Amino acid sequence: xxxxxxxxxxxxxxxxxxxxxxxxxxxxxxxxxxxxxxxxxxxxxxxxxxxxxxxxxxxxxxxxxxxxxxxxxxxxxxxxxxxxxxxxxxxxxxxxxxxxxxxxxxxxxxxxxxxxxxxxxxxxxxxxxxxxxxxxxxxxxxxxxxxxxxxxxxxxxxxxxxxxxxxxxxxxxx
Numbered sequence: 001x002x003x004x005x006x007x008x009x010x011x012x013x014x015x016x017x018x019x020x021x022x023x024x025x026x027x028x029x030x031x032x033x034x035x036x037x038x039x040x041x042x043x044x045x046x047x048x049x050x051x052x053x054x055x056x057x058x059x060x061x062x063x064x065x066x067x068x069x070x071x072x073x074x075x076x077x078x079x080x081x082x083x084x085x086x087x088x089x090x091x092x093x094x095x096x097x098x099x100x101x102x103x104x105x106x107x108x109x110x111x112x113x114x115x116x117x118x119x120x121x122x123x124x125x126x127x128x129x130x131x132x133x134x135x136x137x138x139x140x141x142x143x144x145x146x147x148x149x150x151x152x153x154x155x156x157x158x159x160x161x162x163x164x165x166x167x168x169x170x171x172x173x174x
């Protein structure tokens with residue numbers, strides 16, 4: 001995906017989010033670090049422009065909640081930190097990430113999210129769904145579905161993190 005394709009996809013996703021949630025009232029976006037955060041911020045800006053109402057954005061670092069990391073390695077204390085400066089209780093929360101693959105990051109994100117409160121509803125929004133799920137997790141909002149093999153990777157680059165906007169399909173190195 002090019003920069004313009006990413007932008008068009010985010011505009012479409014913002015409209016889908018507003019349509020499914022009847023506008024921006026009681027809506028909150030929470031990005032999963034690293035690249036889910038700038039995507040959540042961009043979506044919030046797009047929704048605010050359309051609805052003329054600000055949408056709160058929070059951040060989750062799910063490292064401490066991952067079940068697929070080595071048990072021998074200590075988990076950093078900073079990884080347990082969530083930066084959600086609004087109450088999620090009773091809100092429609094959109095959990096935002098760049099790529100949905102096995103579902104383990106999303107599961108960890110929900111674990112971290114529910115430590116912050118009890119939302120009315122949690123919906124998942126991803127830029128890319130590449131399949132190969134290991135857990136029964138499905139995104140409510142999907143930018144693009146990309147069929148991949150286990151030997152391929154989706155590499156999302158965003159200007160806030162990587163100084164460029166693009167999505168690449170690359171072969172894993174052996």
